[in-house]
Amino acid sequence: MFNRLGLAAALAIAVPAVVSARAQKPTDPQIAHIAYTAGAIDVAAGEQALNKSQNPDVRAFAEEMVRDHKAVNDQALALVKKLGVTPQDNPTSQALTRQAEAKRAELARLSGPAFDKAYVANEVAYHKTVNGALAGTLIPDASNAELKSLLQTGLKLFQEHEMHAEHLSGELK
Amino acid sequence: MSARRGFGFARLLIAAGWVTVAAVSSAATAPKVHTVVIADMAFGPAPADVHVGDTVRYVNKDMFRHTATARDGSFDLDMQPKTSAETVVKKAGTINVYCRFHPGMKQALTVK
Numbered sequence: 541m542f543n544r545l546g547l548a549a550a551l552a553i554a555v556p557a558v559v560s561a562r563a564q565k566p567t568d569p570q571i572a573h574i575a576y577t578a579g580a581i582d583v584a585a586g587e588q589a590l591n592k593s594q595n596p597d598v599r600a601f602a603e604e605m606v607r608d609h610k611a612v613n614d615q616a617l618a619l620v621k622k623l624g625v626t627p628q629d630n631p632t633s634q635a636l637t638r639q640a641e642a643k644r645a646e647l648a649r650l651s652g653p654a655f656d657k658a659y660v661a662n663e664v665a666y667h668k669t670v671n672g673a674l675a676g677t678l679i680p681d682a683s684n685a686e687l688k689s690l691l692q693t694g695l696k697l698f699q700e701h702e703m704h705a706e707h708l709s710g711e712l713k
Numbered sequence: 714m715s716a717r718r719g720f721g722f723a724r725l726l727i728a729a730g731w732v733t734v735a736a737v738s739s740a741a742t743a744p745k746v747h748t749v750v751i752a753d754m755a756f757g758p759a760p761a762d763v764h765v766g767d768t769v770r771y772v773n774k775d776m777f778r779h780t781a782t783a784r785d786g787s788f789d790l791d792m793q794p795k796t797s798a799e800t801v802v803k804k805a806g807t808i809n810v811y812c813r814f815h816p817g818m819k820q821a822l823t824v825k
Binding site: 604607608612614615693696697699701703704707 | 753754755776777778794814815816817818
């Protein structure tokens with residue numbers, strides 16, 4: 541049942557949950573972990589698409605996802621190292637990872653145009669939801685200015701990717 | 714021997730004179746290099762007063778690979794992070810520039 545909710549829905553539920561469950565803001569180490577996890581999930585999704593898709597536009601999109609999210613996550617790792625912060629695992633990151641694994645298994649059963657459509661549709665939904673989490677929770681709650689700034693860059697990136705995914709989704713119909 | 718040398722020197726003077734004349738005449742309309750910085754998923758302000766024959770250099774200071782691509786097809790600069798690329802603009806008008814990877818990144822470059 542929970543799997544059917546899909547990754548996007550899970551994130552929409554999970555991100556506010558980590559806040560309300562503790563009745564306090566997520567800490568910077570938790571925020572860093574969530575943001576890094578969200579990026580790593582999209583890298584893995586892109587790598588799956590590169591293994592499965594033959595569509596040149598889908599492959600170019602997937603390459604971009606892998607490249608951009610790796611870049612921002614490299615910066616995130618450099619930043620936490622510089623700040624002496626250890627990213628802290630938390631229920632939101634765990635929910636994200638669980639749902640990503642479910643989606644990955646679902647996509648693994650598809651191939652050809654069916655895979656392409658499902659991958660891109662999930663990318664639209666996933667980026668939309670992560671954007672909401674970044675803008676609504678993670679950025680406002682981040683205390684460290686450099687972390688906040690990196691998250692803002694991440695938000696711009698996710699917004700660009702969402703537009704690209706929507707455009708691609710329209711072309712695949 | 715000395716006559717030849719003299720002739721050679723005269724030619725050298727003439728040649729130098731031509732170079733000087735050419736340098737002076739082009740100084741009035743010397744092509745300029747304009748720089749656009751790309752950072753934080755955005756193009757910096759479009760340079761003002763760009764003329765035909767000028768160079769526009771895009772400097773990608775971002776952590777992401779970007780392109781500066783002209784919608785009219787006149788140039789397509791692909792830049793890895795922390796690299797730059799340049800183009801010589803060849804005709805007047807407004808060129809709509811965007812990034813192929815991040816199409817929300819846009820710039821209107823006016824060439825006079």
